[in-house]
Amino acid sequence: MSMRGEKRTEFPQKVRKAAFARACRDCPVEGVENIPGVPQCESCGIELKSGNIEYEHLVPDGLGGEPTLENCGVWCRSSCSKKKTFKEDNPRMQKADRALKSAFGLKPARQKIQSAGFRRAGPQNSASRPLQRKSEQ
Numbered sequence: 001m002s003m004r005g006e007k008r009t010e011f012p013q014k015v016r017k018a019a020f021a022r023a024c025r026d027c028p029v030e031g032v033e034n035i036p037g038v039p040q041c042e043s044c045g046i047e048l049k050s051g052n053i054e055y056e057h058l059v060p061d062g063l064g065g066e067p068t069l070e071n072c073g074v075w076c077r078s079s080c081s082k083k084k085t086f087k088e089d090n091p092r093m094q095k096a097d098r099a100l101k102s103a104f105g106l107k108p109a110r111q112k113i114q115s116a117g118f119r120r121a122g123p124q125n126s127a128s129r130p131l132q133r134k135s136e137q
């Protein structure tokens with residue numbers, strides 16, 4: 001759940017079906033040969049095997065991405081989807097959350113850092129105080 005209390009919006013089955021068909025039909029990745037009838041990752045082009053497929057929000061739903069075919073990427077789970085989630089979406093979401101928190105007073109109260117401080121130094125020798133010699137002590 002996001003800061004604003006929204007739930008994740010998953011793609012409806014209709015959208016997932018259409019996206020899957022699109023991934024089988026043509027591969028948009030440059031330099032990767034399209035294999036007709038075979039689903040290929042729309043981000044890196046590898047063949048998508050069962051279990052290694054993710055319907056990815058191109059614009060994260062937490063940032064207003066709609067569960068539409070246009071915003072749905074058929075990606076490999078093992079590489080592209082993982083990378084996007086951890087390297088792009090989560091930091092973007094956290095940044096948006098931080099901005100929201102500071103704008104609406106939701107930040108935790110600041111606490112003063114308690115420190116042990118420094119030990120008080122002993123008296124220093126000075127010209128106005130005569131030196132005590134070891135023999136006089």
Ligand SMILES: [Zn+2]
Pocket residue numbers: 041042043044045046075076079080081
């Ligand atoms: Zn991929």
